[in-house]
Amino acid sequence: xxxxxxxxxxxxxxxxxxxxxxxxxxxxxxxxxxxxxxxxxxxxxxxxxxxxxxxxxxxxxxxxxxxxxxxxxxxxxxxxxxxxxxxxxxxxxxxxxxxxxxxxxxxxxxxxxxxxxxxxxxxxxxxxxxxxxxxxxxxxxxxxxxxxxxxxxxxxxxxxxxxxxxxxxxxxxxxxxxxxxxxxxxxxxxxxxxxxxxxxxxxxxxxxxxxxxxxxxxx
DNA sequence: GACCAGGCACATC
DNA sequence: GATGTGCATGGT
Numbered sequence: 001x002x003x004x005x006x007x008x009x010x011x012x013x014x015x016x017x018x019x020x021x022x023x024x025x026x027x028x029x030x031x032x033x034x035x036x037x038x039x040x041x042x043x044x045x046x047x048x049x050x051x052x053x054x055x056x057x058x059x060x061x062x063x064x065x066x067x068x069x070x071x072x073x074x075x076x077x078x079x080x081x082x083x084x085x086x087x088x089x090x091x092x093x094x095x096x097x098x099x100x101x102x103x104x105x106x107x108x109x110x111x112x113x114x115x116x117x118x119x120x121x122x123x124x125x126x127x128x129x130x131x132x133x134x135x136x137x138x139x140x141x142x143x144x145x146x147x148x149x150x151x152x153x154x155x156x157x158x159x160x161x162x163x164x165x166x167x168x169x170x171x172x173x174x175x176x177x178x179x180x181x182x183x184x185x186x187x188x189x190x191x192x193x194x195x196x197x198x199x200x201x202x203x204x205x206x207x208x209x210x211x212x213x214x215x216x217x218x219x
Numbered sequence: 220g221a222c223c224a225g226g227c228a229c230a231t232c
Numbered sequence: 233g234a235t236g237t238g239c240a241t242g243g244t
Contacts, residue, residue: 085226131227132226
């Protein structure tokens with residue numbers, strides 16, 4: 001793939017997705033903290049299961065940093081059970097809560113005041129927060145200009161011949177960042193649209209026949 | 220019953 | 233550095 005073509009191709013893909021699906025309204029979540037919690041809970045899990053857990057936490061007024069800090073890890077695990085890997089995710093949430101308390105006084109607003117360049121490595125240092133979770137928190141909870149790459153992004157772009165099979169996360173992330181205008185709403189919408197396309201048309205078992213971006217890129 | 224879902228850390232080679 | 237494995241529920 002010639003480097004000069006990538007920008008226009010990514011723009012065209014976005015255009016076609018937007019025309020096919022329109023705005024996706026991402027991320028589902030009422031507060032930055034809720035978005036961050038959801039980002040951890042949705043790891044390798046259907047969003048419907050995450051929504052149940054979020055509702056369970058809300059119903060008991062537990063969806064605040066302070067309330068979750070005070071909640072025993074075993075009790076937290078019980079409440080997020082529908083998301084799968086619940087023991088693992090309870091620990092990961094606790095790790096994030098410790099980070100938020102220690103560095104930003106339990107305040108997502110304070111966290112938001114920090115630079116992307118320092119925040120991203122800081123988030124990645126939390127055990128249980130990998131690149132996709134970190135970028136989801138940065139882009140959707142804190143409105144920082146980073147791009148979220150997920151399994152659908154890899155699958156869609158490799159299946160349409162834009163990237164090699166073994167393309168690394170950072171490589172793909174930089175591809176989007178380097179070729180798109182620096183606009184947070186664009187990054188948010190683009191990732192959401194890729195997930196929408198992936199869910200409907202780009203499953204592990206291919207059935208891309210007449211999907212909305214069939215024939216892209218034109219050769 | 221198999222497959223899949225908006226990953227990540229860790230062990231092993 | 234690449235590859236394999238454990239973590240686990242709920243929908244299709």
